[in-house]
Amino acid sequence: MKSEVHSSKRVRVAKKRIFAAVMIPLLTAAPPDKIAVLDFDPHNFPPSFSKSLTEKFRQSLTDSSDAVVFSRKSTGQFSVLYQTAEEDYKSCRTLSCALEIGKKLGADYLIAGTVSNFDSTVSLNMQVFSMDFGIRVDSIHIATAGGIDSLLILAKSSGKDLGKSLTKVIGKPVEPLQYPLLAPEMQTTMLMGPRVTAAANSRSLSQPIVIHGPVPGVGLVEYLITSGKLRAALYSSAIPGSGQLYSKKKWSALSFFTTELVISGMALYHHQSYKKAHEEADRFYALYENTDFPELAPGYKEQVLHHVETLKHHNNWLKNYRDAGRLIWLINIAHAYYVGPETIYSVRPKRTDVTVSYNPVTQKPALNVSITLD
Amino acid sequence: MVQVKDRIKHNFISKFAIALAAVTFIPSIVLLPSCEEPTYSFDNPADPDSMDYKPPAIFFWPDSVSIVRTFSDTISVYALKIDSLAAAYIGVEYHWGSVSIDTVLVGDFFTNSNTSEFLIAEDKQGVLDIFIFYLPDETTSATGTGSIVEIVFKAELPGTYALTFVDSTEMRDADNLPILLNDMGEGLIHVVD
Numbered sequence: 001m002k003s004e005v006h007s008s009k010r011v012r013v014a015k016k017r018i019f020a021a022v023m024i025p026l027l028t029a030a031p032p033d034k035i036a037v038l039d040f041d042p043h044n045f046p047p048s049f050s051k052s053l054t055e056k057f058r059q060s061l062t063d064s065s066d067a068v069v070f071s072r073k074s075t076g077q078f079s080v081l082y083q084t085a086e087e088d089y090k091s092c093r094t095l096s097c098a099l100e101i102g103k104k105l106g107a108d109y110l111i112a113g114t115v116s117n118f119d120s121t122v123s124l125n126m127q128v129f130s131m132d133f134g135i136r137v138d139s140i141h142i143a144t145a146g147g148i149d150s151l152l153i154l155a156k157s158s159g160k161d162l163g164k165s166l167t168k169v170i171g172k173p174v175e176p177l178q179y180p181l182l183a184p185e186m187q188t189t190m191l192m193g194p195r196v197t198a199a200a201n202s203r204s205l206s207q208p209i210v211i212h213g214p215v216p217g218v219g220l221v222e223y224l225i226t227s228g229k230l231r232a233a234l235y236s237s238a239i240p241g242s243g244q245l246y247s248k249k250k251w252s253a254l255s256f257f258t259t260e261l262v263i264s265g266m267a268l269y270h271h272q273s274y275k276k277a278h279e280e281a282d283r284f285y286a287l288y289e290n291t292d293f294p295e296l297a298p299g300y301k302e303q304v305l306h307h308v309e310t311l312k313h314h315n316n317w318l319k320n321y322r323d324a325g326r327l328i329w330l331i332n333i334a335h336a337y338y339v340g341p342e343t344i345y346s347v348r349p350k351r352t353d354v355t356v357s358y359n360p361v362t363q364k365p366a367l368n369v370s371i372t373l374d
Numbered sequence: 375m376v377q378v379k380d381r382i383k384h385n386f387i388s389k390f391a392i393a394l395a396a397v398t399f400i401p402s403i404v405l406l407p408s409c410e411e412p413t414y415s416f417d418n419p420a421d422p423d424s425m426d427y428k429p430p431a432i433f434f435w436p437d438s439v440s441i442v443r444t445f446s447d448t449i450s451v452y453a454l455k456i457d458s459l460a461a462a463y464i465g466v467e468y469h470w471g472s473v474s475i476d477t478v479l480v481g482d483f484f485t486n487s488n489t490s491e492f493l494i495a496e497d498k499q500g501v502l503d504i505f506i507f508y509l510p511d512e513t514t515s516a517t518g519t520g521s522i523v524e525i526v527f528k529a530e531l532p533g534t535y536a537l538t539f540v541d542s543t544e545m546r547d548a549d550n551l552p553i554l555l556n557d558m559g560e561g562l563i564h565v566v567d
Contacts, residue, residue, distance in 0.1 A: 271409070281414070288416065288418055288421070292436075294435050294519060295483075297421040301416050301423070304416075308414070315411055
């Protein structure tokens, strides 16, 4: 008797959830599409202009659609851990790479392309990938002999057209709505801490768990080694500016490296001058000590005192440059940590899910059982 | 998790290289150049500043010599920071009979000039009168510290004997004006068998 009552309650809960699955999409407006544009890969083309062209293209996409277009900073701020250690977004032209990066960035569409200059013809090849469909949905080729200005105009125009088509013509596929039947605390069996559990329970079943920052299950040492920010700081501690370069902050890297190089050069110059004056002072002091001629001793003494003054002068400058070098070195490490890429850990914990779903297209409910095996 | 571990393996060598660079680059450029400033003690006995003479002055150098009997050694008469010295009379009192004057030579102080100098030395059995001067052209003079004359003494009898300047010792400049001496030193000759 008790088991019948319990099962009838389950059925009522399931009915309510199926009703919610049908009604919620009708009552809530669809969120705007998110489009990520990776920096166009330059071939025989100025990299700075390639970035500028990408930025103009992003702007034209933003102007022509309601979509959220990720800024360059957003697309480049993550250091994603790939099995192939691929970190250069620009070189991503394959479908699998695009899908992986697009999902990491949380984009609906990802656009990657190359801009090249051969035989006085500048061309822009772009590929548009849909994260929802998991396919390449469009490919655009622009070529002009009218130079960079002409390409810029064509790219802007193409961006506007693409923005309209992506947000109006291509609609998002209707996803079956899924609702867990098990209580949240029963779903995740991994013992990786509350942050992992929360991240695991908030995702859809097919997605990996993505956590920013230290992960309890990863361990402190592994986090220290693999953290992008700490790695940038470590690089900069070894060679000033290298952490910034790792974080793709070229100007900061150049500034820190050049400043440290100049300071080190000046410190080295004063160090050498100090050493030379020291050697001279020692040489004249030895002459002073060994002379038996009263007429020579005052001259040697004067030389010793002169070189002591010189070495003191260089030593003072050396200390100043050394202190400045230390200060800038510390600032450089702190800056490298600040601008360092945030690390994303993609982990797939063991998990057991039981969900009921309703597909509005086929108008059929479905029961999904997922058990992760070792 | 597997990805993280793979990453650790792949980057171990590069991290080691970076750590190595960190411990070599930073100390060498930024941390190491912490230089100590040397200190020197100027206590050479030959240094006039450590002799406690108040310039201008004259003194014997070496101020103490040991000579084996029947052998000879040289003691110089030094000028200390004398300005524009053109002529000098130096009277040296010594223990006649125990030491004797062998030779008197012109020192570097006077010979550094292109002008010829004159030296007259007269041994008066206990007092050596030395006259040394440039030709009186009213321009040539010597300035500073240096040996005026070098006296070669010959040891005769064992003992310790003092060398002193007579009170009438005097210096004059190119205008034949007297130069006031603030100090006149003393010397010792130890004659040993």
